[in-house]
Each structure stands twice: as C-alpha cells, then as structure tokens.
Amino acid sequence: MKNFIIPLFIMISGSMFSQVSIGASPENNNRWTFGGGIGVGFGSQSSFYLQASPRVGYKLTEDLEGGVVGSVSWQTSDYYRSTMFGVGPFANYYFARSFYVGANLQHYFINYKDKFYNYKVNDQETALYLGGGYMQRIGSNSFMQLGVMYNVLWKENSSIFSSGLVPNIGFVVGL
Template sequence: MTKFIIPLFLLISGSVFSQVAVGTSPESNNRWTFGGGIGLGFGSNSYFNLSATPRVGYKLTNDLEGGVLGSISWQKSNAYSSTMLGVGPFLNYYVARTFYLSANYQHYFINYKDKIYDYKANTNEDALYLGGGYMQRIGNNSYLQLGLMYNVLYKENESIFSSGLVPNIGFVVGL
C-alpha cells in the first residue's frame, strides 16, 4: 500500500505546486482563493488515517478572507474504523502576509464502528476552531500555512476527538 500512497502524495504535491507556479499574478483583481490540506497517518495496531480539507475563500479586503471549508477523514485500525465528513464557514485575518488569525466552524457527520465491542454509531459533532499561524510564500500569490487551532467547544469524555488542540498544514492559492 505504501508503494501506492507515496507516489500519489507526490503527484498531488506536484499538482499543487504546478498550480502555484501558474496562479494569477499579484496585480490580478481576482478575489477568490483556493486551497486545503492533505493528511496521512500510520500507527500501531494497523492504524491508518487519510484526510483531505479543501477550501474556497473570498477576499473581503486585502487582509480579511471568508469562505467555506470542508473535511473528510477515514480512519482504520484493528480496533475501530470511522468516517467523518465536515463542512462549515471560516474567516481568516492576515497580518503582513506573514501570520494569520483564523476562526472556523465545522459540523461533523461521523460514522464509527468499534470492532472489539461490536458497537456502531452515527453521530454529529460541532467544533469551533480558533487559532493562527505562520505563512510562507511559495509562489506569486500562493502560501504554505503552518498553524495551531483549538476547538473551544471540545468537552473531554463527551467528544469523539481525543483533544481540542489541532495542528494544521495547508496551501492557499490566490492571496
């Protein structure tokens, strides 16, 4: 499986950087932005996680952007499997195109199956992520974003998530 995933990741990364190189020039009046992130995880007990978070934004001002963010995640291990779909609005404020502050609300639809206890659940959960991070220019109007978010709606022992703290890495084209 690794022989399949690594070339796929490289192909997707190459596609993202290709789009970055031919993106609109900084002088363009296009106010739309596009981006997202891809996640891949491995762990003990045959744990595997694949996730994608596409986003579409609109520059309200030169430093303020609003839009819609989606997410999909597949997780599987010897003990459980789950699928999560999320959607919601986001708002980003950019500070000198070096740092950003972010808020996004996500409503998750979760399908969970515990293989040990033969338990299945279909549930929903809300998250309100607040945070920020650093931006690195990688093209004319394209950036790599590295940040940290916290789900202020997270409640220990009530949430499907293991923590309220979420690191994130993503790309944005159109800023």
C-alpha cells in the first residue's frame, strides 16, 4: 500500500504545481507568492501521519519575501492520537535565484491522547525556525525548495518535538 500512496501524492502535487505555472510569463509583476508542502508517513503499530503547511507571501523586494505560514498535522497509531495546528509569520531572503535563508515563527496548538492510559494533553508551544536551502526551478516562476531549519527555542526535556532540526521540502509559485 505504501508503494502506491507515496508516488500518487508526488504525482498529484507535481501536476498541481505544473498546472499553476503554465502560461506564466517572466514579466509577471504580481508580488504575491503561494505555496507550501504536504507530508505523509507510515510506521509500525499502525502509525499514520498526514501534514499540510500552506503559505502566502509578498515580495517586499525582488530578493526579500515576507508572509504567513500555517500548518496542520494529524497522527494516529495503535497507542496514541495527536492533532497539531500552527500559524505564524515568515521571512525569506533569496540569492542567486538558487538559494535562500529564512526565519519562521510558529505558534502551535497541540491535542494529544494516549489510547492505552487514557491520558490527554492540550498544550501550546512556540518555535522559531532559522535555516536555509536550495531552490530548483520547476516552471517560469515556480520553485521547489529543499532545506533545513533549526528551532532555536527547542529544549530537550520541555518540548513536544523530538528534535530542533527540521528538514523540509516545499513548493513556491510566484517568485
């Protein structure tokens, strides 16, 4: 089943972004950008993970972009269920049209339930991600971003996240 679903998601997301960039011209004066990423994962104990993070940005200059990013994730397994929502501002600086550095402040709302012990948690956490990466052009004004971010507010024993390091893959239309 995994061998079917993952390639299906890749084809769907690739076709959506290729359709958006059809007919776009290099002289596009629109300063708005749109994009985001999706994630899906499977694991042991019937675990399943689904995540989406849409973003809307505005080009302040040709190389500087600011905007708002949101995220929603849903996880379930034989032992737990978790839902997490996040929202916050971001800023990216692009150089050589192939690389970027960025900052992203996210405030998360977490709902967690342990099915075995009937333990529930409703919590909040703020994360400040700093990092950067590489951009690959996939259309006239569309890019795929591959990068790494680090949550500088992450603390090992007090965070809901297992690590401060976050690899990311996303798409941006309008740059």
